[in-house]
Amino acid sequence: MDSKALPAEAVSDAKLHLSNLSNVQANRLGQMLTDDVCRRLGIFVIPPDFRLTVVIPVFNEVKTVVDVIERVRRTELPLEIILVDDGSQDGTRERLAALPESDDLRIILHPENRGKGSALRTGFEHATGTAVVVQDADLEYDPDDFRFLIQPIIEGQADVVYGTRYGHHDRQVPPLWHVFVNRWITRLTNLRTGLYLSDVETCYKVMRRELIQELAPGLRENRFGIEIELTVKLARKKVRFYERPIRYDRRGFDEGKKIGWRDGVRALYCMLRY
DSSP: OOGGGSOHHHHHHHTSOGGGOOHHHHHHHHHHSOHHHHHHHTOOOOOTTOOEEEEEEESSOTTTHHHHHHHHHTTOSOEEEEEEEESOOSSHHHHHHTSOOOTTEEEEEESSOOOHHHHHHHHHHHOOSSEEEEOOSSSSBOGGGHHHHHHHHHTTSOSEEEEETTSOSSSOOOOHHHHHHHHHHHHHHHHHHSOOOSOTTOSOEEEEHHHHHHHGGGOOOOSTTHHHHHHHHHHHTTOOEEEEEOOBOOOOGGGTOOOOHHHHHHHHHHHHHO
């Protein structure tokens, strides 16, 4: 549809960041655009009883943790933010303690470092939203993608939505070894689960809350092996999977990236164990 055929106020609405459309704006655009265009742009009405729980595992992220919270809030989605500090010792806890109290943010402290998997279990168990998504505490992933990820769940097409870093070409070009290792692990996981995922190690996994809370007490992996364990156990339940492309701004080990080659070996172990 040519923008010249639209009223001026509609063109103005179309220029808004589509990640934080209000329901009123979504309705107005939905009346002027085709269903297919609306779906591709993430234009849909969020039910009044919907809330997204964002679980943020944190370990020594003093430089970025406050920015991540702010970026999550800027999505303007109905949110519950559960931040689990996993024994940080770099000043992260002091930064969190200085934050003003807010109804949308809950901070849980682990007395010692237990690993990402342990922090996620804690967050999953305390979630009360309609759906749950994981957000890392660095700045690699963009919360503006949340709207596109929750759409298949809200529209009744999926129980689980994975954000894929490799489903499009509008992205930062990653190192070859990073792509090779990730795709190698993903393909082995696909053979194990019978799924055809393109990015099993993605941080952005959105799940119906009742589904993840049913699985959470039985999850065992304390580090990054949680990605494989969770995928295998979700696949075993025969739930509906969906993938959508997301943005990814990879950081290096000198910037605090924590996953390493040992986690790749552990991923292979998890495929056999679970």
